[in-house]
Amino acid sequence: MVAILLIEDDPLVRRGLELAMSRLGYDLRTSGTGQAGLAALAGDLPDLVLLDLMLPDLDGFEVCRRVRDRTDVPVIMLTARGDDVDVVGGLEAGADDYVIKPARPAVLDARIRAVLRRSTGDPDGLRTHRDLRIDTTALTVSRRGEPVTLTPTEMRLLLTLSRHPGRVLSRQQLLQDVWEHDYLGDSRLVDNAVQRLRAKIETDPAAPEFVQTVRGFGYRFGPV
Amino acid sequence: MVAILLIEDDPLVRRGLELAMSRLGYDLRTSGTGQAGLAALAGDLPDLVLLDLMLPDLDGFEVCRRVRDRTDVPVIMLTARGDDVDVVGGLEAGADDYVIKPARPAVLDARIRAVLRRSTGDPDGLRTHRDLRIDTTALTVSRRGEPVTLTPTEMRLLLTLSRHPGRVLSRQQLLQDVWEHDYLGDSRLVDNAVQRLRAKIETDPAAPEFVQTVRGFGYRFGPV
DNA sequence: ACCCCGTGTCGCAGCTCTGTCGCAACGACC
DNA sequence: GGTCGTTGCGACAGAGCTGCGACACGGGGT
Numbered sequence: 272m273v274a275i276l277l278i279e280d281d282p283l284v285r286r287g288l289e290l291a292m293s294r295l296g297y298d299l300r301t302s303g304t305g306q307a308g309l310a311a312l313a314g315d316l317p318d319l320v321l322l323d324l325m326l327p328d329l330d331g332f333e334v335c336r337r338v339r340d341r342t343d344v345p346v347i348m349l350t351a352r353g354d355d356v357d358v359v360g361g362l363e364a365g366a367d368d369y370v371i372k373p374a375r376p377a378v379l380d381a382r383i384r385a386v387l388r389r390s391t392g393d394p395d396g397l398r399t400h401r402d403l404r405i406d407t408t409a410l411t412v413s414r415r416g417e418p419v420t421l422t423p424t425e426m427r428l429l430l431t432l433s434r435h436p437g438r439v440l441s442r443q444q445l446l447q448d449v450w451e452h453d454y455l456g457d458s459r460l461v462d463n464a465v466q467r468l469r470a471k472i473e474t475d476p477a478a479p480e481f482v483q484t485v486r487g488f489g490y491r492f493g494p495v
Numbered sequence: 496m497v498a499i500l501l502i503e504d505d506p507l508v509r510r511g512l513e514l515a516m517s518r519l520g521y522d523l524r525t526s527g528t529g530q531a532g533l534a535a536l537a538g539d540l541p542d543l544v545l546l547d548l549m550l551p552d553l554d555g556f557e558v559c560r561r562v563r564d565r566t567d568v569p570v571i572m573l574t575a576r577g578d579d580v581d582v583v584g585g586l587e588a589g590a591d592d593y594v595i596k597p598a599r600p601a602v603l604d605a606r607i608r609a610v611l612r613r614s615t616g617d618p619d620g621l622r623t624h625r626d627l628r629i630d631t632t633a634l635t636v637s638r639r640g641e642p643v644t645l646t647p648t649e650m651r652l653l654l655t656l657s658r659h660p661g662r663v664l665s666r667q668q669l670l671q672d673v674w675e676h677d678y679l680g681d682s683r684l685v686d687n688a689v690q691r692l693r694a695k696i697e698t699d700p701a702a703p704e705f706v707q708t709v710r711g712f713g714y715r716f717g718p719v
Numbered sequence: 720a721c722c723c724c725g726t727g728t729c730g731c732a733g734c735t736c737t738g739t740c741g742c743a744a745c746g747a748c749c
Numbered sequence: 750g751g752t753c754g755t756t757g758c759g760a761c762a763g764a765g766c767t768g769c770g771a772c773a774c775g776g777g778g779t
Contacts (some may be wrong), residue, residue: 295730367605438520439496439634447518460727462767467726477768486633486735486766487647488496646736647766683756684738690757691737700757710746710755722779729772736765744757749750 274298274385276317278308278334279349280327286374288321289375289440297383305329309337312344319383322366333367345386347373387459388434398433400493403472403481405433414472425447425468432492441489465490496631496654497611497620500541501525502532502558503573504551508596513547515600520632521607529553533561536568537656540659540670543607544570546590556588563589567659569614571606624717627696629657638669638696648673649692656706660717663709689714 275297279285285301292299300317302308305326312320320338324331332482335346348369367386370379398405401414408428414418421429431448432440442461446452450460465484469476499521503509509525509647513565516523524541526532529550536544544562548555557569572593591610620631626639634650636643645653651673656664670676674684689708693700707715 307523369609373697424726435520437630437633440520444517446513458727459729460769463727465768466768484767487650488634491633648737682738683740686756687738687758694758708756720779721778724765724777725775726759727772727774729770731769731771733768734766736763738761738763740760742758744755746755 273319273383274300274317275319275383276308276311276323277301277321278303278305278326278329279321279323280304280325281323284323287380295380301304305331305334307332311337317344320344321349322346339483347382347386351457362366365453371380400433402435405429412472417425419471421471423434424464428464429472432490436493437491439485439488445489461490496522496634497543497607498522498524498539498541498658499543499545500532500535500539501571502527502529503545503547504528504549505547508547515603519600519604525696528649529555532558533617536562536566538567538668540566540655540664540672541568542658543611543656544568546570546654547572547573548575559588559590567662568609571610596605611662624660624705629653636696643695644675645692648688649695652692653686653696656716658715661715663712663715665713685714 280303289299302311305328314467345367348366349372404413427449445461471480485491504527512543513523526535529552538655573596589632602621622629637655655672669685697703709715
């Protein structure tokens with residue numbers, strides 16, 4: 272359950288987002304002013320802050336800066352359309368991303384996931400893709416409910432790949448992230464590890480469902 | 496696959512950014528001097544330029560101005576801490592944003608995304624032209640929703656062309672960027688690759704909608 | 720001390736891709 | 750309208766890439 276704190280003065284927007292976010296599975300709490308928002312932060316830390324730029328009491332930038340002073344909670348700015356200066360200022364103040372109002376829930380959801388992935392590695396330690404479940408805190412993997420035992424290297428490889436679903440990772444990148452040594456020459460090491468991983472999590476390694484080969488570039492995790 | 500050109504004279508900073516950026520999925524190329532940077536730009540057009548203000552040969556502002564004269568590639572300035580004058584000057588010279596050194600990779604990543612979003616209008620690595628969608632991180636292409644499978648060379652070619660819609664790219668430039676070896680003599684290699692690409696993404700290769708021939712000069716992407 | 724598991728390396732096989740060539744078609748310029 | 754340079758297009762063979770099995774080494778547990 273991902274907890275999000277929304278700081279927004281317009282009651283209409285609050286209601287709308289409350290509905291949309293809870294439907295997407297988020298735990299949304301709201302504050303109507305900057306002061307109230309900061310106070311809420313002092314108590315229970317959310318996973319992310321959605322921050323409206325225009326607030327009645329404090330400047331959005333100021334709130335953002337104070338949030339960042341005390342915590343490392345990521346912040347997404349909500350700005351009015353087409354205000355480029357605000358974007359620069361917001362990012363300067365430490366915001367991780369910005370979204371233009373009014374935003375479609377799907378867009379907001381995607382941005383939230385992206386920011387959470389970047390900052391913490393994953394939203395809640397549990398990644399589910401089709402019938403594959405990866406628990407990134409317990410370091411366990413199960414397929415169709417059946418537990419799958421992975422070796423350390425296989426686990427690190429799967430974690431790295433699944434951290435960026437849909438994204439192509441080059442062998443170079445994988446070598447850096449999984450093995451942590453920076454080869455320059457090419458190496459069949461990655462290919463081999465992928466093959467071993469596939470043998471354990473794929474039903475048919477010849478037609479991989481999760482770890483896909485992108486010829487000439489690298490590997491990509493996840494069904495498109 | 497977002498291509499970035501870093502112009503920075505300090506080898507230490509270069510190495511650091513190279514590592515961090517490649518881990519974030521960027522394709523980073525570097526030049527040590529302003530001259531070298533401009534030369535690299537002549538053949539090899541990146542999505543974005545990261546430009547150090549202090550260079551041994553040319554002034555950062557001057558480089559920025561020249562980049563802007565010839566291309567529409569966005570520029571992010573790297574400046575030393577707390578130099579306000581530089582910021583103003585940089586933005587005046589045509590820089591799209593500035594970042595204070597040393598910058599945390601996450602911050603730099605956020606700025607890059609913001610600038611790219613502003614310049615292309617599209618969210619994270621997604622280029623849309625008519626009914627052609629190019630996902631530059633997943634390295635997938637779809638036409639009217641139907642996925643199109645491209646070979647590595649075709650993909651690199653399409654990425655390079657679509658990086659600068661409306662701009663004519665010479666065969667020489669394409670050879671450098673897509674094939675990375677610098678032929679001097681002319682070669683039918685590019686023609687052939689273009690033809691193969693057209694066969695996959697165009698409805699009627701004889702009247703190409705996306706990759707157009709500019710006789711005597713090269714090829715241009717996109718409906719003007 | 721032995722055994723077993725994990726991991727890195729090697730080599731082979733199959734397949735796709737890609738560079739080259741030759742000819743046809745087209746357009747520009749005289 | 751003719752000629753020449755440029756581009757489109759099909760065919761082909763070699764090169765490059767990836768999958769996959771085999772093997773050896775090393776470390777930890779029994």
